[in-house]
Amino acid sequence: MNVPGTFTLGPGDGNARTGCLTTAHGDVETPIFMPVGTQGTVKSLCPTDLHDLKAQIILGNTYHLYLRPGDELVAKLGGLHRFMGWDGPILTDSGGFQVFSLSGLRQIAEEGVTFSSHIDGSRHLFSPEKVIAIQQNLGSDIMMVLDECVPYGADRAYTEKSLALTTRWARRCRQAHPGGHRGQLLFGIVQGGFFKDLRAESAAQLLEIGFDGYALGGLSVGESREEMYDILGDATPLLPADRPRYLMGVGAPRDLLAGMAAGIDMFDCVLPTRNARNGTLFTFQGKVNIKRAEYREDDTPLDPTCPCYACQTFSKAYLRHLYVARELLSYRLNTLHNLTFFSIMMERARQAIRDGRFAAFRAEMEAVYPTDEE
């Protein structure tokens, strides 16, 4: 077993690359999609389901788990892995994005972010040191620094000021977690909005501090696809090639393909789990809106090529019935299926990169997931 933080590159194809990241709870094959388990659960699934669909690493959220049930409690009960029964790698984003989007009245100052709990309105301060302490308590394998996710449309002056603060916070996070602490890794987060020179500045400053991996933040925050791809293409090569590169909050199938083509190794997005709950299902023949009347008498499986329990056992008619009847089983089966699709798509992408046919694989997937769709 390698030392946590070891990142070994495998075969590449253009800027796309395969790799293997060692964490304290096991190895992660990259490129990888990470299912989101905000409150210590990937909604409606058991950890055994996650292993069955070959999930390798999942996300927990610092903001939510701090507020409820509390990071101290989780630590007392043995840490997040034991608490939620998941023995694989866990990445916790420090919830900055949620802090900015969920809670009202947030104030940003040198010390950190002060915000109101979305649960009971109580006031809290997330300093870099606090955010590190929380993630240490949770026992996450990959921790994220405290950053400001700059709102879409922020002007250059605001973005520049925010970037400087984010770098100071990143330095304080590194000082609070100098590395090696129980094998817990720490990733920096590149900001700089949609200003290429500011992105370059942010990346250079984080490199100088030194992290186990580097994330691109401040994207998938309301910008157009081409704006995101423009920054993605320009900023990704600025991240060290020998460390994992993580594109936060992304994304739909075609965005994962674009990210991999640019050299991104790690992704997370609520799309497969959230869409499962509103009946939008991903298949290798395209998207299926299971609530549509056309499936009322459809006795065929959702995706005949899919090995998941939902596709192997039930018809579209039954999945539609469960959804329309708002049955709990609908969420579980739809989520099982969507995460299986994302898992298989990423496995096929890794193999395509190894075989030097990533461009063809991307074209094949994009034919089924056209541009104008989510």
Ligand SMILES: C=CCOC(=O)Nc1nc2cc3[nH]c(NC)nc3cc2c(=O)[nH]1
């Ligand atoms: C302050 C705590 C730092 O830890 C963070 O989690 N920070 C952070 N999370 C993000 C999450 C995102 N999701 C999307 N789209 C769905 N875009 C995102 C951008 C960021 C980001 O710029 N920073």
Ligand SMILES: [Zn+2]
């Ligand atoms: Zn399926």
